[in-house]
Amino acid sequence: MSGEQPFIEIKRSIAGGDFAIAGNISSETKTILQQTGLPPVFIRRVVIACYEAEMNVVIHAYRGTFTTQIYSDRILVVVDDEGPGIPDVSLAFQEGYSTAPPHIREMGFGAGYGLSNMKKCSNQIAVDTRVGEGTRVTMVFYLNSSP
Amino acid sequence: MTLREVKDLLQADVLTGQDLLDLEPSSFCGSDLLSDVLAFTKEKTLLLSGLTNSQVIRTAEMSDLIGIVFVRGKKPDSATVELAAIKKIPLLATRLPMFEACGRLYQKGARGCSEIK
Ligand SMILES: Nc1ncnc2c1ncn2[C@@H]1O[C@H](COP(=O)(O)OP(=O)(O)OP(=O)(O)O)[C@@H](O)[C@H]1O
Ligand SMILES: [Mg+2]
Numbered sequence: 001m002s003g004e005q006p007f008i009e010i011k012r013s014i015a016g017g018d019f020a021i022a023g024n025i026s027s028e029t030k031t032i033l034q035q036t037g038l039p040p041v042f043i044r045r046v047v048i049a050c051y052e053a054e055m056n057v058v059i060h061a062y063r064g065t066f067t068t069q070i071y072s073d074r075i076l077v078v079v080d081d082e083g084p085g086i087p088d089v090s091l092a093f094q095e096g097y098s099t100a101p102p103h104i105r106e107m108g109f110g111a112g113y114g115l116s117n118m119k120k121c122s123n124q125i126a127v128d129t130r131v132g133e134g135t136r137v138t139m140v141f142y143l144n145s146s147p
Numbered sequence: 148m149t150l151r152e153v154k155d156l157l158q159a160d161v162l163t164g165q166d167l168l169d170l171e172p173s174s175f176c177g178s179d180l181l182s183d184v185l186a187f188t189k190e191k192t193l194l195l196s197g198l199t200n201s202q203v204i205r206t207a208e209m210s211d212l213i214g215i216v217f218v219r220g221k222k223p224d225s226a227t228v229e230l231a232a233i234k235k236i237p238l239l240a241t242r243l244p245m246f247e248a249c250g251r252l253y254q255k256g257a258r259g260c261s262e263i264k
Contacts, residue, residue, distance in 0.1 A: 019200070019201075019202065020201070022202065022205070023201075023202060023205030023208075023209075026205070026209060027205065027208060027209075030208065030209065040190070040211065041190075044190060044209075044210070044211050047209045048185055048209050048210060050209075051185070051205065051206070051209045052182075052185060055202075107181070107198070107200055107202055108179060108180055108181035108182070108196075108198045108200070108202060108203065108206075109181055109182060109202070110182070111180045111182035111183060112182070113182035113183065113185070113186045114182060114185075116186070117182070117185055117186040120186070
């Protein structure tokens with residue numbers, strides 16, 4: 001990733017705990033990607049990963065920023081949050097591992113599949129986290145590839 | 148099987164998407180776990196669920212689901228129905244519980260996401 005500029009950059013803030021507007025950023029991202037005429041199968045895997053990442057901030061953190069950059073050959077998504085951080089990242093990636101409280105599970109989340117699904121949908125994923133400070137999830141999606 | 152046939156088999160009400168009942172799901176899924184829906188469904192799936200919050204609509208939107216059937220008499224609030232209408236996601240509501248709703252559809256040939264190619 002050189003000094004190359006993205007065609008489009010979308011930057012939005014995420015409010016932790018606000019379930020009324022949760023998913024709005026991923027929805028807007030989907031609309032923008034559809035306008036660019038990208039293939040639906042590609043858009044689907046990008047927005048599923050975006051939504052999982054957005055929901056993780058809403059559910060597990062306090063606030064965050066969601067940045068999407070569209071390049072000619074790839075899409076870069078960076079989700080940065082202020083929150084508790086993740087003490088054990090490899091455990092967090094394990095399917096079925098979740099610290100989500102009961103009221104989150106009642107909404108249908110908290111099965112512990114989000115991070116593994118984000119890994120499945122993206123071509124590259126990196127999680128940088130500091131306990132007590134926050135988490136940054138970076139995902140790359142290459143256009144002419146399967147994940 | 149079209150959504151119209153699903154509606155008849157489940158004696159369901161149409162909450163939104165009356166004009167979309169000719170759509171044909173390519174697979175079917177019954178789940179109250181949104182993470183499972185996001186991880187394991189294919190596009191054009193019809194979801195049967197007991198969840199009625201707005202995140203079910205968001206999940207359907209992201210996963211390119213063809214529509215949602217709410218089971219055991221549950222109905223979402225009007226803001227949630229409105230969101231589905233905007234996103235052109237048809238919503239049905241049946242009094243049947245999950246098992247019976249899925250069973251009726253399966254008996255008529257509806258198949259799950261893991262059973263189609
Ligand atoms: N942004 C974050 N900040 C703090 N902790 C997080 C964050 N994202 C994930 N985690 C931790 O990692 C765990 C696993 O995350 P993952 O997304 O896989 O599952 P989940 O969010 O608990 O459930 P699901 O995504 O299936 O609804 C979470 O339960 C939480 O403990
Ligand atoms: Mg999650």
